[in-house]
Amino acid sequence: MDCYTANWNPLGDSAFYRKYELYSMDWDLKEELRDCLVAAAPYGGPIALLRNPWRKEKAASVRPVLEIYSASGLPLASLLWKSGTVVSLGWSAEEELLCVQEDGGVLVYGLHGDFRRHFSMGNEVLQNRILDARIFHTEFGSGVAILTGAHRFILSANVSDLKLRRMPEVPGLQGAPTCWTALCQDRVAHILLAVGPDLYLLDQSACSAVTPFGLAPGVSSFLQMAVSFTYRHLALFTDTGYIWMGTASLKEKLCEFNCNIRAPPKQMVWCSRPRSKERAVVVAWERRLMVVGDAPESIQFVLDEDSYLVPELDGVRIFSRSTHEFLHEVPVASEEIFKIASMAPGALLLEAQKEYEKESQKADEYLREIQELGQLTQAVQQCIEAAGHEHRPDMQKSLLRAASFGKCFLDRFPPDSFVRMCQDLRVLNAIRDYHIGIPLTYSQYKQLTIQVLLDRLVLRRLYPLAIQICEYLRLPEVQGVSRILAHWACYKVQQKDVSDEDVARAINQKLGDTPGVSYSDIAARAYGCGRTELAIKLLEYEPRSGEQVPLLLKMKRSKLALSKAIESGDTDLVFTVLLHLKNELNRGDFFMTLRNQPMALSLYRQFCKHQELETLKDLYNQDDNHQELGSFHIRASYAAEERIEGRVAALQTAADAFYKAKNEFAAKATEDQMRLLRLQRRLEDELGGRFLDLSLHDTVTTLILGGHNKRAEQLARDFRIPDKRLWWLKLTALADLEDWEELEKFSKSKKSPIGYLPFVEICMKQHNKYEAKKYASRVGPEQKVKALLLVGDVAQAADVAIEHRNEAELSLVLSHCTGATDGATADKIQRARAQAQKK
């Protein structure tokens, strides 16, 4: 362990930087890195190389090859570049490769070299060409900034929602700026550029000259600038070999350094850890690498080969033809533990555990020492944390072992931090594997989140590993396994060499009823690849009909969509399909389709009733539904028609329809109504007053009330009003008129079909006891008691009841006996009752 800190290099008093190998690269590079356009995605992302034939003055006889490798150098894709001259390459946050061409076109490729889409940076660039381009990352996504041949800057802050912003002109800019970069401050992207000794900041509206605070004098040109990963810091390299490091606003200087090398560096990037006070910049020349910070001395490395720097959240990745290394500031926990002669609790604990394994009593001494200081908890935490920052599994293990050892001597140490670290390390080690090639550090992993990591694994088509991680971390199915399976399925449907049946079966076998898997999404993907049949097969597995329908419609399977929509029971869905069908099919076919789907039909009918009456009629016509057609015309005769002729005509059509429907009754009734309407019209003309729209009964009543008895009788005869009704009608009307004379005449015209009790009732209603009594005598025997009671003749009612010997009647009379006046009658009844009982 003595040499563990051998690769630690101190920078100033307080910080160490270490560089260790991630992978030894065995990619078979045909070209030197320096001859290529290189782009490496952050967070251990893939590396894209495009041999740059345009740089050399050679004729472009040979087409260049675009190659994509994993961070460990495994080839992912290789394709012949057939498009125009590429100015710059870059990776978006979704790990899509953006290739910015000279003519302003940007081609987007997937990780596996699959072409995704392309967009343009504006027409202006077509003439002017692009001199330079940068791809940068903001919190919204990935942006592109370009420098045109006319020395104008154009940028888009988010390529997935392309909005081009033309930056203002830089006054007096003749040639290309010596160096420039995109900055992102307060969620707005700016451009910082250097022209000779001047710095300009371009924002949306203005171009302002800026001066870095505390810049050493004598600078005549800025050769290189670097923005930190978080856009918080900026470093400037001048032609005097002087490096200024400060905040991105240029208002504060953090430190400066003079390296005395005047040659422009090939690359300069920041190397700092989040939440660390140390600030350092890594500068690379052809054969020299320098770490510069707030210290009089710098750390120097010799580069044996052409190298390329990739800034990361917490360090710098350096890859070359043969190796891939990581350079970073040693984290505090590791420093505490491994620093030579460290007495930090973590260091002691690690030592104690080692002694314990050696079965030495020193273990106890160390432990005691920690415990006496009461720092055991801290020691365990330190070991856990340091384990996270170690790259080598054996070091991780020994630190974790120490932590676990220390934990034994603690009463209450919450286990979750330990457990979580073990899990995280296992995941990290798995993805750092050579075959996977994602060299994430612990801090990067935490920043990226497990969800994004899973997305990236899926993007690399590493489905089994992703699923294993989900299962290992026990992620909820919907977020984890199901999502990955769905992605797998989407990939699967793109395999054109497998038959539809096999793909569908394979997908169903794997996915089964896994919750959260949307078969319709997979089907949509299949349809996108032009495999309609497969899409339909996959949709069969979709349990939610609501999800099937939109895709089916898109695939022009409207009829199938209709039946699915009906199955779903969602009427809105049915309606959507209906409208689709209506536009798609001709009227006849549309109606035929409806005819077979009663639910859809009634839905559409409801809509038509309110919105398209004519269509409703056509619908009924189509179905030969004469009954409804008749009803339709009847309704029209009330609602739509104003003139009497129109109404009669509508009724005639209705009657015809009813005849066709074999509904004689309705036809007759309609014809009667036509007659009545005409008649009412005539009555209105001849007699005045209102008759239209009265019912037959009311018409006759109105006539009687108006004293047109003859007419009334004529009408009753014409319309064959039954006797009973006529009697009721006349009785009520005459009583309303209080025409007692006429009423009496009427009552004597013939024997009443409704008896005479109603006469009594109606007279009493008009409070005419005198008239009522006249009729009471004529009431038939079975209702006599009631009639007598109505006119208030209790005594006579009692007599009749006794005569009838009817128990019910007796009690009825009895209940009407009130007070003293009827006392005698009541007695009489009681007596009669008693007598009846004796018998």
Place this chain on the structure above:
Amino acid sequence: MAFPHRLDAPELPDFSMLKRLARDQLIYLLEQLPGKKDLFIEADLMSPLDRIANVSILKQHEVDKLYKVENKPAVSSSEQLCFLVRPRIKNMRYVASLVNADKLAGRTRKYKVIFSPQKFHACEMVLEEEGVYGDVSCDEWAFSLLPLDVDLLSMELPEFFRDYFLEGDQRWINTVAQALHLLSTLYGPFPNCYGIGRCAKMSYELWRILEQEEDGETKGRRPEIGHIFLLDRDVDFVTALCSQVVYEGLVDDTFRIKCGSVDFGPEVTSSDRSLKVLLNAEDKVFNEIRNEHFSNVFGFLSQKARNLQAQYDRRRGMDIKQMKNFVSQELKGLKQEHRLLSVHIGACESIMKKKTKQDFQELIKTEHALLEGFNIRESTSYIEEHIDRQVSPIESLRLMCLLSITENGLIPKDYRSLKTQYLQSYGPEHLLTFSNLRRAGLLTEQAPGDTLTAVESKVSKLVTDKAAGKITDAFSSLAKRSNFRAISKKLNLVRRIGTDRAAVLRLLNCSELAFTDMTKEDKASSESLRLILVVFLGGCTFSEISALRFLGREKGYRFIFLTTAVTNSARLMEAMSEVKA
């Protein structure tokens, strides 16, 4: 006098949460349109809205003026208009005409339509056709369950009945499913589900789909309500068509209870102003008489009045201190009770007056005869006379339907003559009404050779059923009194609560379903298993509610009612009638 609940009867869940949910959502929607705005409310939504959020709450959220949605041009001068409507095409036309009028006048305002309980595609279609879709923003107020009482939830969707049972329109079923889903997320899953009818089945299936989509939320929750019954209204029209004889039902028949409250006119209040009374379990007097047969109510009220008087009288012998106590504590309650008592006595008198005028006795007798299936001829001529005398179009129609259903259709001669008479009395446009009634199966012609009437066959089948027999016993005390028999006929509902579930299931037809989730049942406490949710698709009457409350008291169950709307015979008939526009 009112039956106390058995001691072991389970507690009812707290449904006020539903109100709070609806209110919060409405406020959220209103706040989506910041600033002052005028609110246009559909007439049907006014009373339910009043139960959720009163005017002062609306004002708090910057609602300036309130208007009713009616076919009149709006006079609002506000810059922002908000419409709170049911998803009906008619309303969309109204909104569109308003927007278009503004456009003509060169005015730009903000418009927002809030659909309750949900938005329909057809509505958006209409907006689009009228060319205003882009000018109007649409939102949904998922307010589908209004707790009218401690045990009564109403969806306040009276059109459900006509839309589904007449027009075959299934769009409300989704709303029902969503309401059920809401209940199960709030009050735990239902271990046992039963249903009768096609609509019940569809609602159940849609509901299941919803549950599956959001699985995991309700998992592991303890069920609070043990059973749920879904019933289609068309399973039993008879009960709904009978005259109601319990107090609450009579009040509904006579004065029309609207959204749990009733407007008593001057004839009840015996003053010149009408009085709006909230009828629910909080009204102590009402709570004791609501489920009573009307003939008992008067006696009870007078007893109550005497008790009240006695309590008032107590103050005579009191000293100062006791008097102080009395005034500060009891007097207010007594006064309140006094007020309620006088209202209900007034209502009773008014009902009595109306009923005697209409020959209520005769009517009940006829209904009784129809239910029992005797004296059909006499009943028919009674109905005929009823029509001839133009007593009431709705009543006449009701009796005709009752006759048709109990006799399994009218004999052809009667079918024709009654219809002719009806048309002559009440106007020929009712030809359409008859066509509707026939489609709904309420008024039909007897198929030749069909002798045994439908109800008879149903009942005879049921009476042999042991479980059903027991329950008839339970009802006998009430049944003797009046045509409560009508309700006991509704055994197809009641019988299944009996113990012998298997026997019951044998009787069920194809469209009926029963679903038990054993895993859930294990978790359910015995308490919750005696809580039963009954869902009426197409509405239920107060008599049915009373009957089930009675059954619950007898057996130690508690019933919770969920209905698409509280209905009665008149409302059913009106839904079927075609009225001249």
